[in-house]
């Protein structure tokens with residue numbers, strides 16, 4: 207806990223569990239996200255990162271404990287679009303016949319009545335969001351003609367158009383080539399400069415290392431680490447030394463470059479410290 211006023215937190219989780227039907231996947235999580243923090247959520251496959259993210263968005267079960275968004279209880283949240291979401295698998299299949307700006311304008315829908323035309327503010331936010339992700343010149347194009355990395359940026363723009371208080375991203379750089387990763391990291395940098403609070407689930411910390419202010423590691427559904435990137439790098443280095451000396455695996459051990467049996471974060475995860 208920090209000494210900040212309780213309502214300054216964007217997200218506040220206390221003893222929170224998330225999961226499905228009768229099974230808790232993420233258990234007993236305490237987490238407080240302050241404005242302008244950029245948090246990378248790391249952990250092996252199947253450790254519950256997506257379950258946590260989807261739980262925060264109210265898309266699947268929040269089972270226990272307290273979850274507050276801007277001081278409001280998640281269950282009674284009036285405006286869910288204060289939580290911006292960029293899903294892991296882009297949903298812009300080839301069959302979608304829509305222009306880039308039409309997709310981004312979907313982000314404004316929760317703010318419009320059913321019969322309302324787009325307002326000047328809607329148009330302005332769509333324009334600004336496209337500018338932020340560097341796709342202004344593609345606004346009128348069919349979204350299916352864009353590359354995977356560009357479509358990822360369209361989805362970021364769609365989330366931004368709703369003016370979210372926090373942007374929650376599930377693997378924003380996964381499955382795109384290195385050049386697109388660099389462009390995406392650049393977009394995220396621009397968001398950091400604007401003070402955007404972000405929670406980013408990622409396997410590719412190296413691509414984001416300059417912008418992350420805090421690292422949270424979830425493994426086996428439990429919080430294993432919560433700290434700044436420097437302490438994370440130190441902790442990983444210490445774990446690797448322990449490995450080199452034949453140390454045993456502990457359940458609360460961080461995933462290392464060497465890899466845990468549960469499938470670790472892989473070689474690109476480390477902070478690039480040489």
Ligand code: ADP
Pocket residue numbers: 226231249250251252253254255256257258
């Ligand atoms: P991660 O995002 O860290 O890879 P997930 O949150 O996707 O992990 O998965 C965590 C656990 O939750 C896994 O054991 C997975 O099988 C289970 N799980 C994921 N989605 C569902 C679902 N819709 N129903 C039931 N169990 C699920």
